[in-house]
Amino acid sequence: MGMWFEQFDFESDPYERLDPYLIREKYIDWDRPDLQEVRHSLNRFVENVCNQRRVGLKVFGPSGGGKTWFVRLCQKEISKKQPTSIFVYTKIPEIEPTFQVVYRIGIEYFLDSQMTLLIDHVTKTKQSTSLEAWKEIIDDPNLSVCFAKISGGGEAAVSARRWLIGDKLSSAELKSIEIVTSLDSDYDRFVTLKKLLKQLSRIFSTAVLIVDELENASVKPARQLGDSLRDMLDEFGERFALLCCFTAEKEEEWYDLGYTEALARRLDFTVKLDSLKIDTLPEFLRLHHRLYRKRKSEVKDQIFPFTEDGIRELLNQMDPSLHYPGYFLPNCGELARLAALKRLSEINAGFVKSNISLVPHIRLPR
Amino acid sequence: MAYQRDAPIHIRLVSQSVHDFRLPDGRLFSEKLKQLVTFKDAKITMLVNPDKMQAENDRELLAEFENMGVKVHLKKGLHAKLVLLDSRKDKAALIMSANLTPTSLWKRKEIAVYILNELEHVHAKLYNYTTNLLKEKPP
Numbered sequence: 001m002g003m004w005f006e007q008f009d010f011e012s013d014p015y016e017r018l019d020p021y022l023i024r025e026k027y028i029d030w031d032r033p034d035l036q037e038v039r040h041s042l043n044r045f046v047e048n049v050c051n052q053r054r055v056g057l058k059v060f061g062p063s064g065g066g067k068t069w070f071v072r073l074c075q076k077e078i079s080k081k082q083p084t085s086i087f088v089y090t091k092i093p094e095i096e097p098t099f100q101v102v103y104r105i106g107i108e109y110f111l112d113s114q115m116t117l118l119i120d121h122v123t124k125t126k127q128s129t130s131l132e133a134w135k136e137i138i139d140d141p142n143l144s145v146c147f148a149k150i151s152g153g154g155e156a157a158v159s160a161r162r163w164l165i166g167d168k169l170s171s172a173e174l175k176s177i178e179i180v181t182s183l184d185s186d187y188d189r190f191v192t193l194k195k196l197l198k199q200l201s202r203i204f205s206t207a208v209l210i211v212d213e214l215e216n217a218s219v220k221p222a223r224q225l226g227d228s229l230r231d232m233l234d235e236f237g238e239r240f241a242l243l244c245c246f247t248a249e250k251e252e253e254w255y256d257l258g259y260t261e262a263l264a265r266r267l268d269f270t271v272k273l274d275s276l277k278i279d280t281l282p283e284f285l286r287l288h289h290r291l292y293r294k295r296k297s298e299v300k301d302q303i304f305p306f307t308e309d310g311i312r313e314l315l316n317q318m319d320p321s322l323h324y325p326g327y328f329l330p331n332c333g334e335l336a337r338l339a340a341l342k343r344l345s346e347i348n349a350g351f352v353k354s355n356i357s358l359v360p361h362i363r364l365p366r
Numbered sequence: 367m368a369y370q371r372d373a374p375i376h377i378r379l380v381s382q383s384v385h386d387f388r389l390p391d392g393r394l395f396s397e398k399l400k401q402l403v404t405f406k407d408a409k410i411t412m413l414v415n416p417d418k419m420q421a422e423n424d425r426e427l428l429a430e431f432e433n434m435g436v437k438v439h440l441k442k443g444l445h446a447k448l449v450l451l452d453s454r455k456d457k458a459a460l461i462m463s464a465n466l467t468p469t470s471l472w473k474r475k476e477i478a479v480y481i482l483n484e485l486e487h488v489h490a491k492l493y494n495y496t497t498n499l500l501k502e503k504p505p
Contacts, residue, residue, distance in 0.1 A: 062374060218432045218437065218438070219432075219437050219438055219439055223504065248409075249374055249376065249452075249454075250376075250452075252493070252497045252500075253376065253409070255497055255500035255501050256376075256378070256409070256411040256437050256500060257437060258437060258439070260501075260503075261501050320454060321374060321454060
């Protein structure tokens with residue numbers, strides 16, 4: 001017996017509640033016909049990045065609004081048009097909103113998902129990953145040694161990785177990787193991040209720094225981080241993009257969070273992810289379903305198994321504060337699972353009305 | 367109160383100084399803020415005058431607010447007193463002569479004007495005024 005979603009001709013669960021960074025890239029695509037201005041800003045931002053300009057964008061909206069989805073879509077579209085772009089993604093975690101952790105998340109992301117591109121580049125251009133080869137490519141003594149050790153593997157690679165993410169190393173460990181000091185101050189980490197991005201932007205067509213969840217820092221660290229990001233932008237005349245995300249209802253909340261006018265002015269584009277609209281809701285769901293549909297599906301209307309009146313009824317039953325994809329799609333998922341269990345092939349307004357008590361996001365959590 | 371059913375709520379509290387005090391329901395002001403942030407999904411921004419918040423317990427109270435997620439901004443020369451509420455359903459403003467301290471609120475003769483879902487242009491001007499305060503560079 002197959003999975004419940006196969007009954008509806010989906011190859012995968014289209015309503016799965018996952019961190020957008022865990023969703024497979026092929027399922028990330030534009031599905032908001034109601035946000036034409038956002039689409040326009042996205043196109044212009046991607047165009048600027050691909051033309052190797054220095055460019056900044058800030059995106060905001062309430063939780064569940066699709067900010068991280070938007071960031072991944074930017075990444076996907078940039079990579080498609082400019083495959084030699086490189087990304088460093090980080091976020092301000094709620095649990096420990098310090099620059100040390102922000103730096104660590106960014107470097108770990110780079111090492112885990114982008115480092116192979118850098119190794120491939122060195123191997124391709126120098127036919128070797130020796131220290132000499134790295135020194136010719138990376139114009140910084142510590143970073144070139146660190147990358148040479150990482151690409152060489154073994155215990156030195158572990159120590160080099162730990163050095164780069166900002167762990168405190170013993171003098172014996174530092175000696176083993178031929179680096180003199182640990183990155184044990186925020187200033188050292190910031191300078192290293194800046195150097196890394198500089199090197200990446202020189203080697204690849206563009207380096208894109210993404211900073212998510214800006215709202216988690218308190219005012220003073222937010223101001224410091226904002227100043228650092230401004231400083232970072234000013235270092236680059238070209239080949240660098242900064243993408244900032246924060247949870248807010250209004251653009252002015254940027255200042256409540258502690259970020260400055262000076263940084264806001266340097267971010268060329270501002271994108272607000274608005275709530276889902278009843279008129280364009282069927283088209284939104286069709287576009288979303290299309291990505292998950294089985295390749296050989298003969299479904300006539302991509303809204304299947306829902307009907308237009310079914311999804312409109314669902315949205316009407318939901319608190320307006322929750323009219324966002326992050327709440328609407330899981331609600332669709334609950335209803336679709338139930339319909340699959342009952343072997344129904346249509347989720348209409350009547351079905352929604354009689355099962356509305358089973359969906360999780362109707363009112364704001366209290 | 368209106369804002370409790372109104373999430374997402376955004377509140378801006380502007381006061382020269384802020385001390386903890388008991389509300390008419392017996393709860394401490396700090397407890398009420400914590401409840402709003404934790405259970406009502408409220409976003410709270412507080413603007414205070416650092417020159418009026420120099421005592422050890424003042425700094426501790428501000429640190430407590432920050433720990434609960436309140437965005438605390440220090441604005442030198444701040445003398446305004448205002449509570450501004452912004453949610454999808456309600457817009458309210460409390461423009462007053464009193465600081466958010468027990469002395470101001472319970473002992474002195476103060477005055478306030480409360481606007482709820484009317485005079486939208488006044489609310490907008492107050493919102494812009496506080497946004498401009500937030501834009502100013504810190505001391």
